[in-house]
Amino acid sequence: MRFRGRTRREPEPAAAPVPPQPGGPPPVLVIDALGRKCPIPIIMLAERIREVPVGQIVAVLADDPAAHTDVPAWCRMKSQEFVWEETLARGGWGFHIRRMY
Amino acid sequence: MSAYFDAASTEPLHPAARAELLAALDGAWADPARLYGAARAARMQLDRARARVAGVLGVRPDEVAFTSSGTQAVHLAVLGGAAARRRAGRHLVVSAVEHSSVLHAAELHERDGGEVTAVGVDVHGRVDPAAFAAALRPDTALACLQSANHEVGTVQPVAEVAEACRAAGVPLLVDAAQSAGRADVPAGWSFLAASAHKWGGPPGVGVLVVRKGVRWRSPLPKDERGGRRVPGFENVPGAVAAAAALEAHRAEAADDGPRLAALVDRIRTEVPRLVPDVQVVGDPVRRLPHLVTFSCLYVAGEALLAELDRLGFAVSSGSSCTADTLRPSHVLEAMGVITHGNVRVSLPRGTGAADVERFLEVLPDAVARLRRSAGVTAP
Numbered sequence A: 001m002r003f004r005g006r007t008r009r010e011p012e013p014a015a016a017p018v019p020p021q022p023g024g025p026p027p028v029l030v031i032d033a034l035g036r037k038c039p040i041p042i043i044m045l046a047e048r049i050r051e052v053p054v055g056q057i058v059a060v061l062a063d064d065p066a067a068h069t070d071v072p073a074w075c076r077m078k079s080q081e082f083v084w085e086e087t088l089a090r091g092g093w094g095f096h097i098r099r100m101y
Numbered sequence B: 001m002s003a004y005f006d007a008a009s010t011e012p013l014h015p016a017a018r019a020e021l022l023a024a025l026d027g028a029w030a031d032p033a034r035l036y037g038a039a040r041a042a043r044m045q046l047d048r049a050r051a052r053v054a055g056v057l058g059v060r061p062d063e064v065a066f067t068s069s070g071t072q073a074v075h076l077a078v079l080g081g082a083a084a085r086r087r088a089g090r091h092l093v094v095s096a097v098e099h100s101s102v103l104h105a106a107e108l109h110e111r112d113g114g115e116v117t118a119v120g121v122d123v124h125g126r127v128d129p130a131a132f133a134a135a136l137r138p139d140t141a142l143a144c145l146q147s148a149n150h151e152v153g154t155v156q157p158v159a160e161v162a163e164a165c166r167a168a169g170v171p172l173l174v175d176a177a178q179s180a181g182r183a184d185v186p187a188g189w190s191f192l193a194a195s196a197h198k199w200g201g202p203p204g205v206g207v208l209v210v211r212k213g214v215r216w217r218s219p220l221p222k223d224e225r226g227g228r229r230v231p232g233f234e235n236v237p238g239a240v241a242a243a244a245a246l247e248a249h250r251a252e253a254a255d256d257g258p259r260l261a262a263l264v265d266r267i268r269t270e271v272p273r274l275v276p277d278v279q280v281v282g283d284p285v286r287r288l289p290h291l292v293t294f295s296c297l298y299v300a301g302e303a304l305l306a307e308l309d310r311l312g313f314a315v316s317s318g319s320s321c322t323a324d325t326l327r328p329s330h331v332l333e334a335m336g337v338i339t340h341g342n343v344r345v346s347l348p349r350g351t352g353a354a355d356v357e358r359f360l361e362v363l364p365d366a367v368a369r370l371r372r373s374a375g376v377t378a379p
Protein backbone atom coordinates (compact mmCIF):
# COMPACT_ATOMS: atom_id res chain seq x y z
CA MET A 1 0.00 0.00 0.00
CA ARG A 2 1.21 3.46 -0.81
CA PHE A 3 0.29 6.55 1.16
CA ARG A 4 1.74 9.99 1.75
CA GLY A 5 4.30 10.33 4.46
CA ARG A 6 4.91 6.63 4.55
CA THR A 7 8.43 5.29 4.55
CA ARG A 8 8.59 1.95 2.85
CA ARG A 9 11.16 -0.73 3.19
CA GLU A 10 10.39 -2.67 0.04
CA PRO A 11 10.51 -1.08 -3.41
CA GLU A 12 7.14 -0.03 -4.71
CA PRO A 13 5.69 -2.85 -6.77
CA ALA A 14 3.49 -0.44 -8.73
CA ALA A 15 6.43 1.69 -9.94
CA ALA A 16 7.26 1.25 -13.60
CA PRO A 17 10.56 -0.53 -14.15
CA VAL A 18 13.34 1.68 -15.42
CA PRO A 19 13.67 1.03 -19.15
CA PRO A 20 17.20 -0.12 -19.96
CA GLN A 21 17.02 1.76 -23.27
CA PRO A 22 15.92 5.36 -23.64
CA GLY A 23 12.20 5.37 -24.36
CA GLY A 24 12.42 7.97 -27.09
CA PRO A 25 14.68 10.24 -29.12
CA PRO A 26 17.20 12.39 -27.24
CA PRO A 27 16.01 15.74 -25.91
CA VAL A 28 17.12 18.92 -27.65
CA LEU A 29 16.70 20.81 -24.37
CA VAL A 30 17.21 19.62 -20.80
CA ILE A 31 15.68 21.73 -18.01
CA ASP A 32 17.29 21.21 -14.63
CA ALA A 33 14.61 21.65 -11.96
CA LEU A 34 16.28 19.39 -9.41
CA GLY A 35 15.77 20.70 -5.90
CA ARG A 36 12.87 22.91 -7.00
CA LYS A 37 9.40 22.44 -5.53
CA CYS A 38 6.25 22.22 -7.63
CA PRO A 39 4.92 24.25 -9.33
CA ILE A 40 8.37 25.62 -10.29
CA PRO A 41 9.37 22.62 -12.48
CA ILE A 42 6.04 22.95 -14.30
CA ILE A 43 6.51 26.70 -14.73
CA MET A 44 10.01 26.11 -16.14
CA LEU A 45 8.62 23.51 -18.54
CA ALA A 46 5.77 25.75 -19.70
CA GLU A 47 8.10 28.71 -20.19
CA ARG A 48 10.86 26.88 -22.01
CA ILE A 49 9.06 24.31 -24.17
CA ARG A 50 8.75 27.15 -26.72
CA GLU A 51 12.54 26.99 -27.17
CA VAL A 52 12.39 23.58 -28.87
CA PRO A 53 11.01 23.11 -32.38
CA VAL A 54 7.60 21.50 -32.72
CA GLY A 55 7.98 17.71 -32.80
CA GLN A 56 11.21 17.76 -30.74
CA ILE A 57 11.80 16.55 -27.19
CA VAL A 58 12.34 18.58 -24.03
CA ALA A 59 13.40 16.85 -20.81
CA VAL A 60 12.71 18.14 -17.31
CA LEU A 61 14.81 16.85 -14.44
CA ALA A 62 12.96 17.10 -11.13
CA ASP A 63 12.97 15.42 -7.74
CA ASP A 64 9.86 16.87 -6.09
CA PRO A 65 7.50 13.86 -5.83
CA ALA A 66 4.65 16.14 -6.96
CA ALA A 67 6.36 16.48 -10.35
CA HIS A 68 5.78 12.79 -10.91
CA THR A 69 2.06 13.49 -11.06
CA ASP A 70 2.14 17.08 -12.28
CA VAL A 71 4.28 16.69 -15.42
CA PRO A 72 2.07 14.02 -17.07
CA ALA A 73 -1.07 15.87 -15.87
CA TRP A 74 0.23 19.13 -17.37
CA CYS A 75 0.92 17.35 -20.67
CA ARG A 76 -2.66 16.04 -20.77
CA MET A 77 -4.09 19.46 -19.95
CA LYS A 78 -1.91 21.21 -22.50
CA SER A 79 -2.11 18.52 -25.22
CA GLN A 80 1.66 18.02 -25.22
CA GLU A 81 2.94 14.47 -25.54
CA PHE A 82 4.44 12.79 -22.47
CA VAL A 83 6.90 10.39 -24.07
CA TRP A 84 8.65 8.58 -21.22
CA GLU A 85 10.27 9.02 -17.87
CA GLU A 86 13.65 7.87 -16.63
CA THR A 87 14.69 7.40 -13.02
CA LEU A 88 17.89 9.31 -12.33
CA ALA A 89 20.74 7.58 -10.53
CA ARG A 90 21.16 10.59 -8.25
CA GLY A 91 17.45 10.59 -7.36
CA GLY A 92 14.51 12.17 -9.11
CA TRP A 93 13.30 11.69 -12.64
CA GLY A 94 13.84 12.88 -16.16
CA PHE A 95 10.53 13.54 -17.87
CA HIS A 96 10.63 13.55 -21.65
CA ILE A 97 7.99 15.59 -23.45
CA ARG A 98 7.39 16.14 -27.16
CA ARG A 99 6.31 19.64 -28.15
CA MET A 100 3.13 19.14 -30.21
CA TYR A 101 2.32 22.70 -31.27
CA MET B 1 -16.20 40.33 6.79
CA SER B 2 -14.71 36.98 6.00
CA ALA B 3 -16.57 34.30 4.06
CA TYR B 4 -16.24 30.75 5.32
CA PHE B 5 -16.06 28.26 2.43
CA ASP B 6 -14.59 25.25 4.20
CA ALA B 7 -17.57 23.13 5.26
CA ALA B 8 -15.70 19.96 4.24
CA SER B 9 -13.22 20.63 7.05
CA THR B 10 -15.91 21.55 9.52
CA GLU B 11 -19.40 23.03 9.47
CA PRO B 12 -20.08 25.92 11.87
CA LEU B 13 -22.02 24.83 14.96
CA HIS B 14 -25.74 24.71 14.21
CA PRO B 15 -27.84 26.95 16.52
CA ALA B 16 -30.00 23.95 17.42
CA ALA B 17 -26.88 22.07 18.49
CA ARG B 18 -25.65 25.00 20.52
CA ALA B 19 -28.97 25.32 22.38
CA GLU B 20 -29.16 21.61 23.16
CA LEU B 21 -25.48 21.45 24.07
CA LEU B 22 -25.88 24.19 26.66
CA ALA B 23 -29.05 22.59 28.03
CA ALA B 24 -27.37 19.18 28.26
CA LEU B 25 -24.29 20.60 29.98
CA ASP B 26 -26.66 21.72 32.73
CA GLY B 27 -29.11 18.81 32.65
CA ALA B 28 -27.19 15.75 31.49
CA TRP B 29 -23.83 16.02 33.18
CA ALA B 30 -24.23 13.10 35.58
CA ASP B 31 -22.69 9.66 35.08
CA PRO B 32 -25.08 7.76 32.79
CA ALA B 33 -23.91 4.45 34.30
CA ARG B 34 -25.24 5.26 37.80
CA LEU B 35 -28.66 4.60 39.25
CA TYR B 36 -29.87 7.86 40.83
CA GLY B 37 -32.16 10.38 39.22
CA ALA B 38 -29.59 12.68 37.64
CA ALA B 39 -27.79 9.66 36.21
CA ARG B 40 -31.03 8.28 34.79
CA ALA B 41 -31.66 11.66 33.18
CA ALA B 42 -28.23 11.61 31.54
CA ARG B 43 -28.76 8.03 30.37
CA MET B 44 -32.15 8.90 28.91
CA GLN B 45 -30.62 11.82 27.04
CA LEU B 46 -27.87 9.58 25.69
CA ASP B 47 -30.37 6.92 24.60
CA ARG B 48 -32.50 9.56 23.00
CA ALA B 49 -29.51 11.02 21.14
CA ARG B 50 -28.68 7.54 19.85
CA ALA B 51 -32.27 7.04 18.71
CA ARG B 52 -32.34 10.40 16.93
CA VAL B 53 -29.10 9.68 15.09
CA ALA B 54 -30.33 6.18 14.25
CA GLY B 55 -33.54 7.69 12.89
CA VAL B 56 -31.73 9.96 10.47
CA LEU B 57 -29.27 7.26 9.41
CA GLY B 58 -32.03 4.66 9.03
CA VAL B 59 -30.55 2.15 11.50
CA ARG B 60 -31.47 0.72 14.91
CA PRO B 61 -30.56 2.73 18.03
CA ASP B 62 -28.57 -0.16 19.53
CA GLU B 63 -26.39 -0.19 16.42
CA VAL B 64 -25.16 3.36 17.11
CA ALA B 65 -22.22 4.30 19.33
CA PHE B 66 -20.77 7.77 19.88
CA THR B 67 -17.01 8.09 19.56
CA SER B 68 -14.59 10.92 20.22
CA SER B 69 -14.24 11.75 16.49
CA GLY B 70 -14.90 10.50 13.01
CA THR B 71 -11.29 9.36 13.03
CA GLN B 72 -11.85 7.22 16.11
CA ALA B 73 -15.01 5.72 14.58
CA VAL B 74 -12.98 4.76 11.50
CA HIS B 75 -10.14 3.32 13.58
CA LEU B 76 -12.52 1.22 15.67
CA ALA B 77 -14.39 0.00 12.60
CA VAL B 78 -11.25 -0.93 10.64
CA LEU B 79 -9.33 -2.57 13.45
CA GLY B 80 -12.36 -4.09 15.21
CA GLY B 81 -13.88 -5.29 11.94
CA ALA B 82 -10.58 -6.90 10.91
CA ALA B 83 -10.00 -8.42 14.37
CA ALA B 84 -13.42 -10.09 14.38
CA ARG B 85 -12.67 -11.84 11.08
CA ARG B 86 -9.16 -12.95 11.81
CA ARG B 87 -10.12 -16.53 11.07
CA ALA B 88 -11.28 -15.62 7.56
CA GLY B 89 -7.98 -13.89 6.89
CA ARG B 90 -5.97 -10.73 7.36
CA HIS B 91 -6.50 -9.01 4.03
CA LEU B 92 -8.07 -5.53 3.78
CA VAL B 93 -9.34 -3.77 0.68
CA VAL B 94 -9.48 0.04 0.67
CA SER B 95 -9.80 2.62 -2.06
CA ALA B 96 -6.68 4.64 -2.82
CA VAL B 97 -8.51 7.90 -2.03
CA GLU B 98 -9.76 7.10 1.48
CA HIS B 99 -9.33 9.60 4.29
CA SER B 100 -6.03 9.38 6.18
CA SER B 101 -7.87 7.82 9.15
CA VAL B 102 -8.69 4.76 7.01
CA LEU B 103 -5.27 4.57 5.40
CA HIS B 104 -3.41 4.98 8.69
CA ALA B 105 -5.53 2.27 10.31
CA ALA B 106 -4.80 0.05 7.31
CA GLU B 107 -1.07 0.77 7.70
CA LEU B 108 -1.24 -0.28 11.33
CA HIS B 109 -3.01 -3.48 10.30
CA GLU B 110 -0.24 -4.05 7.76
CA ARG B 111 2.49 -3.46 10.34
CA ASP B 112 0.76 -6.07 12.51
CA GLY B 113 1.19 -8.63 9.75
CA GLY B 114 -1.96 -7.98 7.74
CA GLU B 115 -2.13 -7.28 4.06
CA VAL B 116 -3.77 -4.33 2.31
CA THR B 117 -4.89 -3.82 -1.28
CA ALA B 118 -5.55 -0.24 -2.36
CA VAL B 119 -7.95 -0.05 -5.31
CA GLY B 120 -7.18 2.78 -7.71
CA VAL B 121 -9.56 5.40 -9.06
CA ASP B 122 -10.23 7.01 -12.42
CA VAL B 123 -9.21 10.57 -13.32
CA HIS B 124 -12.36 11.82 -11.53
CA GLY B 125 -11.42 10.06 -8.30
CA ARG B 126 -14.09 7.40 -8.62
CA VAL B 127 -13.62 3.75 -7.79
CA ASP B 128 -14.55 1.21 -10.47
CA PRO B 129 -16.90 -1.24 -8.69
CA ALA B 130 -15.65 -4.11 -10.86
CA ALA B 131 -12.04 -3.39 -9.91
CA PHE B 132 -13.05 -3.18 -6.25
CA ALA B 133 -14.92 -6.48 -6.52
CA ALA B 134 -11.91 -8.08 -8.18
CA ALA B 135 -9.72 -7.12 -5.23
CA LEU B 136 -11.91 -9.10 -2.79
CA ARG B 137 -10.40 -12.47 -1.89
CA PRO B 138 -11.44 -15.46 0.21
CA ASP B 139 -9.14 -14.17 2.97
CA THR B 140 -10.44 -10.58 2.83
CA ALA B 141 -11.51 -9.61 6.35
CA LEU B 142 -12.91 -6.16 5.58
CA ALA B 143 -13.44 -3.70 2.75
CA CYS B 144 -13.52 0.10 3.18
CA LEU B 145 -15.03 2.71 0.90
CA GLN B 146 -15.90 6.34 1.55
CA SER B 147 -19.37 7.57 0.58
CA ALA B 148 -17.83 10.68 -0.96
CA ASN B 149 -14.32 12.00 -1.25
CA HIS B 150 -13.22 14.73 1.16
CA GLU B 151 -10.91 16.51 -1.26
CA VAL B 152 -12.76 16.49 -4.56
CA GLY B 153 -16.35 15.58 -3.61
CA THR B 154 -16.65 12.56 -5.89
CA VAL B 155 -19.45 10.24 -4.75
CA GLN B 156 -18.34 6.61 -4.71
CA PRO B 157 -20.38 3.65 -6.01
CA VAL B 158 -21.28 2.40 -2.52
CA ALA B 159 -24.38 0.44 -3.59
CA GLU B 160 -22.49 -1.53 -6.25
CA VAL B 161 -19.51 -2.17 -3.98
CA ALA B 162 -21.83 -3.20 -1.12
CA GLU B 163 -23.46 -5.72 -3.45
CA ALA B 164 -20.06 -7.12 -4.47
CA CYS B 165 -19.03 -7.37 -0.82
CA ARG B 166 -22.29 -9.13 0.06
CA ALA B 167 -21.73 -11.64 -2.74
CA ALA B 168 -18.18 -12.28 -1.49
CA GLY B 169 -19.24 -12.45 2.16
CA VAL B 170 -16.98 -9.53 3.10
CA PRO B 171 -18.19 -6.85 5.55
CA LEU B 172 -18.01 -3.29 4.19
CA LEU B 173 -17.11 -0.15 6.16
CA VAL B 174 -18.52 3.03 4.67
CA ASP B 175 -16.77 6.22 5.78
CA ALA B 176 -19.71 8.59 5.45
CA ALA B 177 -18.03 11.57 7.11
CA GLN B 178 -18.48 13.84 4.09
CA SER B 179 -22.07 12.94 3.24
CA ALA B 180 -23.87 11.99 6.46
CA GLY B 181 -26.58 14.52 7.25
CA ARG B 182 -26.61 15.64 3.61
CA ALA B 183 -27.64 12.53 1.72
CA ASP B 184 -28.71 8.99 2.55
CA VAL B 185 -26.05 6.31 2.40
CA PRO B 186 -27.05 3.38 0.16
CA ALA B 187 -27.85 0.23 2.17
CA GLY B 188 -25.84 -2.96 2.32
CA TRP B 189 -22.88 -1.96 4.49
CA SER B 190 -21.82 -3.52 7.79
CA PHE B 191 -20.01 -0.60 9.47
CA LEU B 192 -20.49 3.13 9.08
CA ALA B 193 -18.36 5.98 10.42
CA ALA B 194 -19.37 9.63 10.56
CA SER B 195 -18.36 12.86 12.25
CA ALA B 196 -20.70 15.33 13.95
CA HIS B 197 -18.69 18.48 13.32
CA LYS B 198 -19.16 17.94 9.58
CA TRP B 199 -22.94 18.42 9.93
CA GLY B 200 -22.93 21.32 12.37
CA GLY B 201 -22.57 19.28 15.53
CA PRO B 202 -19.92 19.90 18.16
CA PRO B 203 -16.28 18.92 17.69
CA GLY B 204 -15.08 15.69 19.25
CA VAL B 205 -18.15 13.57 18.49
CA GLY B 206 -18.11 10.78 15.96
CA VAL B 207 -20.59 8.05 15.17
CA LEU B 208 -19.83 4.37 14.72
CA VAL B 209 -22.62 2.12 13.46
CA VAL B 210 -22.24 -1.64 13.58
CA ARG B 211 -25.16 -3.43 11.94
CA LYS B 212 -26.94 -6.12 13.92
CA GLY B 213 -25.37 -9.53 13.42
CA VAL B 214 -22.06 -8.12 12.16
CA ARG B 215 -19.08 -9.40 14.10
CA TRP B 216 -16.82 -6.84 15.69
CA ARG B 217 -14.14 -7.18 18.34
CA SER B 218 -12.72 -4.22 20.19
CA PRO B 219 -9.07 -3.60 19.36
CA LEU B 220 -8.81 -1.69 22.66
CA PRO B 221 -8.73 -2.77 26.32
CA LYS B 222 -12.04 -3.94 27.76
CA ASP B 223 -14.43 -1.28 29.03
CA GLU B 224 -18.09 -1.43 30.00
CA ARG B 225 -19.04 1.96 28.61
CA GLY B 226 -20.10 3.16 25.19
CA GLY B 227 -22.03 -0.05 24.56
CA ARG B 228 -18.69 -1.89 24.99
CA ARG B 229 -17.62 -0.36 21.71
CA VAL B 230 -16.13 2.97 22.77
CA PRO B 231 -14.21 3.06 26.02
CA GLY B 232 -14.53 5.90 28.51
CA PHE B 233 -17.09 8.14 30.16
CA GLU B 234 -19.61 9.14 27.53
CA ASN B 235 -19.80 12.71 26.22
CA VAL B 236 -23.56 12.98 26.75
CA PRO B 237 -23.89 16.72 25.99
CA GLY B 238 -21.85 16.24 22.84
CA ALA B 239 -24.02 13.31 21.73
CA VAL B 240 -27.19 15.31 22.38
CA ALA B 241 -25.89 18.26 20.37
CA ALA B 242 -24.70 15.97 17.57
CA ALA B 243 -28.18 14.46 17.30
CA ALA B 244 -29.85 17.88 17.31
CA ALA B 245 -27.53 19.14 14.58
CA LEU B 246 -28.01 16.05 12.47
CA GLU B 247 -31.80 16.35 12.53
CA ALA B 248 -31.68 20.07 11.85
CA HIS B 249 -29.10 19.78 9.08
CA ARG B 250 -31.03 16.98 7.39
CA ALA B 251 -34.32 18.87 7.62
CA GLU B 252 -32.84 22.09 6.26
CA ALA B 253 -30.91 20.34 3.50
CA ALA B 254 -34.16 20.06 1.53
CA ASP B 255 -34.28 23.84 1.10
CA ASP B 256 -30.68 24.92 1.50
CA GLY B 257 -29.12 22.03 -0.43
CA PRO B 258 -30.42 23.02 -3.88
CA ARG B 259 -29.51 26.64 -3.23
CA LEU B 260 -25.91 25.70 -2.33
CA ALA B 261 -25.80 23.34 -5.31
CA ALA B 262 -26.72 26.21 -7.62
CA LEU B 263 -23.97 28.39 -6.13
CA VAL B 264 -21.45 25.58 -6.60
CA ASP B 265 -22.63 25.08 -10.18
CA ARG B 266 -22.00 28.76 -10.76
CA ILE B 267 -18.43 28.44 -9.44
CA ARG B 268 -17.91 25.33 -11.55
CA THR B 269 -18.85 27.11 -14.76
CA GLU B 270 -17.43 30.57 -13.99
CA VAL B 271 -13.97 29.70 -12.64
CA PRO B 272 -12.72 28.05 -15.86
CA ARG B 273 -14.22 30.95 -17.82
CA LEU B 274 -12.63 33.67 -15.67
CA VAL B 275 -9.26 32.10 -14.89
CA PRO B 276 -7.00 30.72 -17.62
CA ASP B 277 -5.32 27.34 -17.12
CA VAL B 278 -7.71 26.03 -14.49
CA GLN B 279 -8.94 22.48 -14.15
CA VAL B 280 -12.04 21.62 -12.16
CA VAL B 281 -11.38 18.22 -10.61
CA GLY B 282 -13.65 15.46 -9.33
CA ASP B 283 -16.60 13.71 -10.95
CA PRO B 284 -18.65 16.24 -12.95
CA VAL B 285 -21.97 14.54 -12.11
CA ARG B 286 -21.65 12.07 -9.24
CA ARG B 287 -20.44 14.52 -6.62
CA LEU B 288 -21.27 16.31 -3.39
CA PRO B 289 -23.46 19.25 -4.43
CA HIS B 290 -21.99 21.79 -1.98
CA LEU B 291 -18.32 21.28 -2.88
CA VAL B 292 -16.08 22.11 -5.84
CA THR B 293 -12.35 21.66 -6.23
CA PHE B 294 -10.17 23.21 -8.91
CA SER B 295 -6.46 23.50 -9.63
CA CYS B 296 -4.76 26.60 -10.98
CA LEU B 297 -1.66 25.82 -13.02
CA TYR B 298 1.63 27.51 -12.06
CA VAL B 299 0.46 28.62 -8.61
CA ALA B 300 1.51 27.18 -5.25
CA GLY B 301 -1.63 26.09 -3.42
CA GLU B 302 -0.43 27.44 -0.07
CA ALA B 303 0.27 30.87 -1.58
CA LEU B 304 -3.16 30.97 -3.17
CA LEU B 305 -4.90 29.99 0.07
CA ALA B 306 -2.96 32.67 1.93
CA GLU B 307 -3.89 35.26 -0.69
CA LEU B 308 -7.56 34.26 -0.56
CA ASP B 309 -7.45 34.44 3.24
CA ARG B 310 -6.07 37.97 2.97
CA LEU B 311 -8.99 38.79 0.66
CA GLY B 312 -11.45 37.40 3.20
CA PHE B 313 -12.08 33.81 2.09
CA ALA B 314 -11.50 30.72 4.20
CA VAL B 315 -10.90 27.91 1.71
CA SER B 316 -8.83 24.78 1.83
CA SER B 317 -6.72 22.63 -0.41
CA GLY B 318 -5.88 19.00 -0.85
CA SER B 319 -2.37 19.83 -1.88
CA SER B 320 -1.09 21.65 1.18
CA CYS B 321 1.81 19.62 2.46
CA THR B 322 1.54 18.86 6.14
CA ALA B 323 4.57 19.33 8.32
CA ASP B 324 5.43 15.64 8.50
CA THR B 325 5.28 14.90 4.80
CA LEU B 326 6.53 16.34 1.56
CA ARG B 327 4.21 14.24 -0.52
CA PRO B 328 1.42 15.84 -2.50
CA SER B 329 -2.20 14.92 -1.78
CA HIS B 330 -2.61 11.16 -2.16
CA VAL B 331 -6.08 11.78 -3.62
CA LEU B 332 -4.93 14.05 -6.46
CA GLU B 333 -1.95 11.76 -7.02
CA ALA B 334 -4.22 8.70 -7.33
CA MET B 335 -6.38 10.63 -9.82
CA GLY B 336 -3.34 11.65 -11.84
CA VAL B 337 -4.34 15.32 -11.91
CA ILE B 338 -2.33 18.46 -11.17
CA THR B 339 -1.46 18.47 -7.47
CA HIS B 340 -0.41 22.12 -7.15
CA GLY B 341 -2.57 25.26 -7.08
CA ASN B 342 -5.44 23.28 -5.61
CA VAL B 343 -8.44 25.01 -4.03
CA ARG B 344 -11.41 23.28 -2.40
CA VAL B 345 -14.52 25.41 -1.95
CA SER B 346 -17.17 23.78 0.25
CA LEU B 347 -20.15 25.87 1.17
CA PRO B 348 -21.65 25.69 4.67
CA ARG B 349 -25.41 26.08 5.18
CA GLY B 350 -26.69 29.58 4.55
CA THR B 351 -23.80 30.73 2.33
CA GLY B 352 -24.83 33.98 0.69
CA ALA B 353 -24.84 34.37 -3.08
CA ALA B 354 -23.10 37.74 -2.64
CA ASP B 355 -20.09 36.07 -1.03
CA VAL B 356 -19.80 33.66 -3.95
CA GLU B 357 -19.99 36.57 -6.40
CA ARG B 358 -17.26 38.41 -4.51
CA PHE B 359 -15.12 35.27 -4.61
CA LEU B 360 -15.53 35.06 -8.39
CA GLU B 361 -14.61 38.73 -8.59
CA VAL B 362 -11.32 38.52 -6.67
CA LEU B 363 -10.09 35.07 -7.73
CA PRO B 364 -8.89 35.90 -11.28
CA ASP B 365 -6.70 38.77 -10.08
CA ALA B 366 -5.34 36.79 -7.15
CA VAL B 367 -4.25 33.97 -9.48
CA ALA B 368 -2.85 36.41 -12.04
CA ARG B 369 -0.83 38.24 -9.36
CA LEU B 370 0.71 35.03 -8.05
CA ARG B 371 1.53 33.85 -11.56
CA ARG B 372 3.15 37.17 -12.42
CA SER B 373 5.28 37.10 -9.28
CA ALA B 374 6.38 33.55 -10.16
CA GLY B 375 7.53 34.81 -13.57
CA VAL B 376 4.89 33.02 -15.60
CA THR B 377 4.44 34.39 -19.12
CA ALA B 378 3.37 31.15 -20.82
CA PRO B 379 -0.06 31.34 -22.40
Ligand SMILES: Cc1ncc(COP(=O)(O)O)c(C=O)c1O
Pocket: B008, B009, B069, B070, B071, B072, B074, B099, B101, B146, B148, B149, B150, B175, B176, B177, B178, B194, B195, B196, B197, B205, B206
Ligand atom coordinates in the same frame (compact mmCIF):
# COMPACT_ATOMS: atom_id res chain seq x y z
C1 LIG C 1 -13.87 11.35 4.70
C2 LIG C 1 -13.50 11.63 6.13
N1 LIG C 1 -13.37 10.62 6.99
C3 LIG C 1 -13.06 10.81 8.29
C4 LIG C 1 -12.84 12.08 8.79
C5 LIG C 1 -12.43 12.23 10.23
O1 LIG C 1 -13.38 12.90 11.02
P1 LIG C 1 -12.94 13.73 12.32
O2 LIG C 1 -12.51 15.06 11.84
O3 LIG C 1 -14.17 13.80 13.16
O4 LIG C 1 -11.86 12.97 13.00
C6 LIG C 1 -12.97 13.17 7.93
C7 LIG C 1 -12.72 14.55 8.42
O5 LIG C 1 -11.74 15.16 8.08
C8 LIG C 1 -13.30 12.94 6.57
O6 LIG C 1 -13.43 13.95 5.70
